[in-house]
Amino acid sequence: MKLYDYTMAPNPRRVRVFLAEKGIEIEKVQVDIPAGENLAPAFRAINPRGLLPTLVLDDGTVIDESVAISLYFETLHPDPPLVGTDAKSRAVIASALRHMEFDGLQPVAEVFRNSNPTFANRSISGTEGVPAVPGLVARGRASVARFYTSLNDTLAESEFVAGDTYSIADITAFCTVDFAKWIQMRIGDEHPHVKRWYAAVSSRPSASA
Ligand SMILES: N[C@@H](CCC(=O)N[C@@H](CS)C(=O)NCC(=O)O)C(=O)O
Structure with a gap:
């Protein structure tokens, strides 16, 4: 494999x-x-x-x-479980995972791919050469700002992204926040709950993977 x-x-x-x-x-x-x-x-x-x-x-x-x-x-390898263990937790985690992908990872990628010269003719992942659209950068940045606000609201209510257990949704959120450093959009002082969560997830041994 x-x-x-x-x-x-x-x-x-x-x-x-x-x-x-x-x-x-x-x-x-x-x-x-x-x-x-x-x-x-x-x-x-x-x-x-x-x-x-x-x-x-x-x-x-x-x-x-x-x-x-x-x-x-x-x-x-079901242990430790990262996608939930029963109908409710699986659905809650799957929902949060989609939010992290669509509301966070995708907009960060939109900004990155449409502003980084390396990808000037590769603005969409994949084999077709798609030219960058600079106008998408501002839209993407606004979406990333909304993502941080929404994530902060979520983490004000729960320890992790999908409740009180670390899950695949935290992994995607963590990778998204680190990816956002490439577009200079870091966690702000106005996002204290994201800061608390990020300190916890980034200190897990898996964070260096
Ligand atoms: N939805 C896919 C996205 C895969 C994807 O876009 N991967 C990027 C790297 S983060 C890639 O392979 N890009 C190749 C390219 O842009 O040429 C997944 O979750 O694996």
């Missing part, structure tokens, strides 16, 4: 943190995204979408999408 990975990118990191929380070690192969290795024929022969993370099982099955890869390992 091999995990195709790029250490600087947020989606592969979501899987690395997930694996670290579970104490799972697997072979990782680095694919340099800024250098375009993920778009080269060798990697596209593995995953035609050209995206990371990509997991290849020993039987040749290829699984991309960070949540799908995480769920694969959750089924094989």
Whole structure:
């Protein structure tokens, strides 16, 4: 089994943190995204979408999408549970995870991809060369600001993103907040609950994954 990975990118990191929380070690192969290795024929022969993370099982099955890869390992290694343990907790965590992806990770990526010169002709992840749209940067920044406010409100009510247990939703939120450093949008003094939560999740051993 091999995990195709790029250490600087947020989606592969979501899987690395997930694996670290579970104490799972697997072979990782680095694919340099800024250098375009993920778009080269060798990697596209593995995953035609050209995206990371990509997991290849020993039987040749290829699984991309960070949540799908995480769920694969959750089924094989249920402890510690990171996606919930019963109908209610699974639904609450799945809902919070979608919020973190759509309200946080996606807008940070929108700002990053449309403002970073390396991705001037790669503004959407994947194999099509899509030119950056500078006008999306302001929209993305406004969305990220709303995300921080909403996350702060959530964390005012609960220890973690989806209740009183650390979960896959915290992993995505944590990777999103760290990714937002690349667009100079850090946790502000007006987000004390996010600061408290970030101090806790970033001190877990998995944070260095
Ligand atoms: N929804 C996918 C997103 C995968 C994705 O966009 N990965 C980025 C790295 S964070 C990528 O591979 N980008 C390649 C590129 O932009 O060329 C997931 O959750 O895994």
